[in-house]
Structures are given as C-alpha cells and as structure tokens.
Amino acid sequence: MRTPSRRILLIGLLVVALDQLTKQLVLRFLGYAQEMVVIQGFFKFVHWGNTGAAWSLFRGNNELLAGVALVALLILFLSRHHFDSRTLLSQVAFGMICGGIVGNLIDRLWAGHVIDFIYFYIEPRVGTELGFPAFNLADSAICSGVALVFLITWRSDHPSQPAEPSPSN
Numbered sequence: 001m002r003t004p005s006r007r008i009l010l011i012g013l014l015v016v017a018l019d020q021l022t023k024q025l026v027l028r029f030l031g032y033a034q035e036m037v038v039i040q041g042f043f044k045f046v047h048w049g050n051t052g053a054a055w056s057l058f059r060g061n062n063e064l065l066a067g068v069a070l071v072a073l074l075i076l077f078l079s080r081h082h083f084d085s086r087t088l089l090s091q092v093a094f095g096m097i098c099g100g101i102v103g104n105l106i107d108r109l110w111a112g113h114v115i116d117f118i119y120f121y122i123e124p125r126v127g128t129e130l131g132f133p134a135f136n137l138a139d140s141a142i143c144s145g146v147a148l149v150f151l152i153t154w155r156s157d158h159p160s161q162p163a164e165p166s167p168s169n
Contacts (some may be wrong), residue, residue, distance in 0.1 A: 002056070004091050007079070007088070007091050007095070008080070008091050008094050008095040008098070009095070010095070011091070011092055011094075011095025011096060012095040012096075012098040012099035012102065013099065013139045014095075014099065015095065015098075015100055015103060015137070015138065016099045016102050016103045016106070016138075017082075017097055017103075017136040018102060018137055019099070019100070019103035019136060019138040020132050020139050021104055022105060022117070022136070023107065023117070023136065023143075024117045025094025026045065026047050026115060026117040027047070027115070028048070029089070030047035031047065032054065033046075033047060033048065033050070034046070034047050035047075035119075038106040040128055041121075041122060041123045042120065042121065042122065043119070043120055043121075044121070045117050045118070046116070046117055046118075046119045046134050046136050047115070047117060048113045048115075048116045048119075049111070049112075049113035049114070049115060049116070049118070050071070050113055050115075050116050050134075051065075051112070051113045051114075052065070053065055054133070054139070055133045056133065062112060063108075064106060065108065066108040066109060068106070069101050069104065069105045069124065070149070072101055073101055073102070073105075076094070076097065076098055076101075080094065087152070089148060089151075089152055090149070090152050092145075093145040093148035093149050093152065094138065094145065095145075096141040096142070096144055096145030096148070097141070097142055097146060097149075098144035099122060099138070099141055100137075100139065100140070100141035100142035100145065101138070101142065102138075103136075103137065103138030103141070104136070104138045104139070104142075107138075114135035114136065114138075114148050115136060116133075116135055116136050116139070117131070117134065117136055118134060118135050118136060118137075118140075119131055119134040120132045130165075149153075
C-alpha cells in the first residue's frame with residue numbers, strides 16, 4: 001500500500017477508534033436520555049440517539065441512511081485518487097470524512113441509531129433552552145474534513161499573490 005493511502009487509512013482508523021471509544025464511555029456512564037451538565041447554561045454531555053441525519057433530518061430512516069453511508073463510502077473509495085496523490089492536508093481531510101462515516105455507520109448497524117453526546121446550549125430564560133443539535137466525534141470529523149476540502153479547493157482557486165516589490169528611490 002502506498003504511503004498516502006496508508007496515511008488516509010490510519011487517519012480514518014484513528015477517527016473510528018476515538019469515536020467508538022467516546023461512545024462506549026457515554027454508554028457506560030450515562031443512561032439513555034440522561035444528561036450531565038459540564039458548564040451550566042452552556043455545555044453538557046448527553047446520551048441521545050439519532051435515527052436521522054444532521055439536525056435529525058429524515059428521522060426514523062436509520063436503515064436508509066446506513067445504505068446512503070455505504071454508497072458514500074463506495075464513491076469516496078472510487079474517487080480516492082483525487083485525495084491520496086495530493087497534499088497531506090487533503091489526505092487528512094479524506095481520512096477524517098471516511099472515518100466519521102464509518103464511526104456513525106457502526107452505530108447505525110450496532111445500536112440502531114447514531115449515539116450523540118456533545119451538546120452546546122444557552123438558557124435565555126429560566127425553563128427554556130436553545131441548543132445546537134447534539135453531535136459526536138464522527139460528526140465533528142466529517143464536518144472538519146469537509147471544511148478542509150473547501151479550504152483546499154478555495155486555496156487552489158485563489159493562489160496567494162506574491163507581494164509587489166516596493167518602488168526604490
């Protein structure tokens with residue numbers, strides 16, 4: 001296996017391992033739907049299940065979304081040459097995306113839903129709570145990997161301009 005492909009595989013495996021380790025900790029220390037406040041009014045660990053996609057879109061379609069994840073992995077695998085021959089940054093991005101997809105796919109197949117546990121929120125009034133949807137490390141890896149792809153694409157479309165020489169007198 002060539003070094004770029006090996007690097008992508010190792011990054012993906014690291015993401016899967018960290019994602020599954022953190023989810024096992026959640027399963028061990030928090031009952032389903034239980035919450036543990038870390039910073040009052042801002043951050044808590046939760047144990048929530050998501051049978052949908054991001055922001056619980058398509059809720060109740062766990063099997064369909066598992067199939068979509070498998071198709072996405074196949075497409076990414078077939079297009080890997082676009083990533084492994086480029087920079088280290090693109091290899092990291094590709095590994096993060098694939099590892100995140102696999103991490104959530106394991107949940108869908110094993111638990112019947114994705115295990116989300118990181119929850120940021122604010123309490124504008126007593127008894128109300130406005131929160132960002134709960135997520136996990138796999139979700140973070142996918143989003144970070146996609147952000148890196150956008151950054152890499154933007155940088156290749158907008159190369160830095162060399163500084164113009166200052167006029168000398």
